[in-house]
């Protein structure tokens with residue numbers, strides 16, 4: 020019986036354990052988690068979501084405070100178009116986050132950065148260009164383009180000295196999205212080095228509509244594989260979403276996947292950025308507490324726990340400090356919903372906003388508990404302690420369980 024360790028992910032001459040820990044913003048997939056994946060010979064991701072905040076927290080910097088100071092005058096204004104990111108500061112924060120992570124890297128694996136296009140930051144092209152270039156400058160092994168079609172993203176870095184040697188990949192949820200990407204980037208004469216195919220059971224935002232349950236990862240992967248074969252394109256495919264055991268991963272690898280991308284199992288790792296009380300909520304979640312809804316202002320459906328404090332919360336938009344979801348015109352659908360509720364409930368101190376969430380603030384505070392479909396199985400991956408809580412796991416334990424387990428078994432911690 021085969022295990023994941025019988026396979027290797029090949030990038031040119033480099034051979035890796037074919038386990039990729041997916042990016043989880045905002046700093047849920049921490050540097051510590053990514054560093055463990057790399058040390059163990061696999062691939063880890065950090066995320067550049069809300070990088071100014073992340074750099075503040077990691078390095079005691081003051082990027083958020085400085086931005087808030089500059090735009091404080093606008094806090095009560097519903098028009099947020101003046102609230103712009105300082106591109107120099109954005110580059111500095113990214114270089115700190117990425118650079119310090121890469122300095123700490125040990126072992127033969129890779130560390131990539133998850134870069135979401137939907138973080139439009141009131142200047143989509145300019146901020147994305149700075150984020151990607153700063154990450155390359157700071158020595159990241161590669162960039163995974165996420166949450167968006169990224170039709171212009173290669174062009175934003177094609178003149179960067181590392182454009183051809185860094186590993187560049189994209190996450191897609193359909194053959195159509197991949198075809199569009201390939202067509203629009205053909206001019207740069209560079210193929211992606213890998214394609215993550217994310218199915219409907221993943222955590223975070225989904226690349227599907229509310230009919231997500233009608234799709235199935237294996238079918239999408241097979242479709243994309245056939246297309247690549249027909250086009251004679253040799254691009255490693257990395258399925259993601261619902262790969263919960265080593266045997267699930269082996270099933271993907273036997274069908275020709277180059278590796279698997281996993282995340283949910285690592286949300287209960289000690290190295291994960293979620294606070295421990297939130298990790299206990301993930302352990303305890305039951306199947307009926309895991310829902311896909313439309314409260315994210317990105318417009319994508321998102322999977323989360325129903326007891327997330329963010330759901331229904333009516334906090335005042337905090338775009339002067341954050342503002343990562345502001346579109347090119349300085350709008351965010353949460354602001355619209357918030358203003359509607361304020362107008363409908365004059366004099367009420369704490370309003371509730373049900374249809375949208377202030378994603379920046381809620382993710383920053385770990386109050387929006389996004390999760391994969393199989394989160395309700397996490398309790399089977401650990402031991403219940405006498406006080407009713409579950410034992411946190413080491414990232415190494417989870418990684419090695421994926422790498423060596425057979426028969427759909429999950430090794431419990433010592």
Ligand SMILES: Cc1cc2nc3c(=O)[nH]c(=O)nc-3n(C[C@H](O)[C@H](O)[C@H](O)COP(=O)(O)O)c2cc1C
Nearest residue numbers: 041042043044165221222223260261281282283391
């Ligand atoms: C808590 C959490 C946060 C996530 N955040 C992001 C993100 O910021 N960007 C992204 O591209 N994918 C994100 N994902 C998706 C993962 O990177 C990954 O592709 C997917 O969850 C894999 O499926 P699994 O969780 O069933 O293993 C997130 C997943 C989880 C569980």
